[in-house]
Amino acid sequence: MRLTTKGRYAVTAMLDLALHSDEGPVSLADISTRQGISLSYLEQLFARLRHFKLVKSVRGPGGGYRLMSSTADISIAQVVDAVSESLDATRCEGKGNCHEGEVCLTHHLWEDLSAQIHQFLSDITLADLVARNDIQSVRARQDLRVVTMQKDESHIAVSEIL
Amino acid sequence: MRLTTKGRYAVTAMLDLALHSDEGPVSLADISTRQGISLSYLEQLFARLRHFKLVKSVRGPGGGYRLMSSTADISIAQVVDAVSESLDATRCEGKGNCHEGEVCLTHHLWEDLSAQIHQFLSDITLADLVARNDIQSVRARQDLRVVTMQKDESHIAVSEIL
């Protein structure tokens, strides 16, 4: 089972994209600022997301990324699959040969678990997440903070906008 | 989410123990031979399993390990929990602080996933696995192979017992 920072970042970034998709293309720099993910790392992740046709890029100034399909048509499983090798829980990666070339005692158990996890994440779409209250409240906090930071960079005292 | 070789080995070893529990205490050396897991590594794993009261040890010649409870009372989740830190899928380890000390966008999603995985593995007991056909057939193959190896060590030609 491979669910690492990479997969989590990818989902976070895609969700950020979904949340801001009505404002035109979203640049990786924006996502980087809002979500605290390194820009270079995001570039790596989006290369794969683009390869898997989950996003499309718009180059040049004012460019960024857009979702390729509607938020209701992109599942979390797709996103994780795109960046992680797979979210297979077996040791043999499905080949059934991890103990002296033969199937090990627990192979079928891990297969079942993998199927379970995949099903769960396939049933959740970006649209589902966007609709959740807990996520909207996190979003609100983050947007506020980013605005604050931008103002701050323009040498306007934080107190003025609070 | 932390499901590594460690957790898989632990489940494999516990299942091996369950399969041979009617033959008195099972030594780690036996499990090592049958399942192809390093003896020293098994020692590490069983130290934790014992600590979590899933097995008890019988010292001295002819000793080994026994299950602490009936196979129907030991779930896979318990075994994995004992050796892995946890099978939590969040990045913050449940603390909700992975982005600048605050909850990140996807925290709740990973919490849900963790609960799902935990539930799935909690519902499966060693007894369930022992009863499965696929596992019995793997067992049969392994037992045969071990007998063959033992005879071989006693300098009896393999052909004699085939």
Place this chain on the structure above:
DNA sequence: CCAATTCCGAGTATTTTACTCAAGTATTCA
């Protein structure tokens, strides 16, 4: 042109994993 932005390939420090090794301690059988 120039600046913003994506695109691409290598390179690398850190962490984790999956072990090994060595020196114990406890128990039992003969």
Place this chain on the structure above:
DNA sequence: TGAATACTTGAGTAAAATACTCGGAATTGG
């Protein structure tokens, strides 16, 4: 009793994976 068996403990380590960084090329709007 004492030797053999087996568990117990703690430290150490090589290899792999992770989570990045870096430098620069390509693209495009203004």
